[in-house]
Amino acid sequence: MIPSNERKERKMESAYHRHDISEKVWQLLEPLLPGQRGQWGGIAQDNRRFINAVFWVIRTGTLWRDLPSDYGKWGSVHQRFIRWHPSGIWERILEILIQDPDYEWLMIDASHANVHLHAAGARGR
Secondary structure, three states, X not given: OOOHHHHHHHHHHHHHHHHOOOHHHHHHHHHHOOOOOXXXXXXXXXXXXXXXXXXXXXXXXXXXXXXXXXHOOHHHHHHHHHHHHHHOHHHHHHHHHOOOXXXXXXXXXXXXXXXXXXXXXXXXX
């Protein structure tokens, strides 16, 4: 029998993973990612865990520093996220995912963001 504190811990861990991508989505995304066999730089063994970590941050709207340790060290995940940006990987991933209506959660609502009046489209007087 599993002790109650261990059951509680396992339940919490599984709650984090409800945001993880499905096998179907992984099959679509995997070829887009760096670290494939035959490419310079070696094979990335944890691309899926990394993608799941990024999606967890997106879906929960939390800070990088609050990333559960199941996904790795938050600083490493954040640095990798930043490193991937210049190559256009995130744009390619988004282009694939927006074709599926179930991924509407990827759209960002920035209505809460404070911007300068000129940026917000306010008319001058």
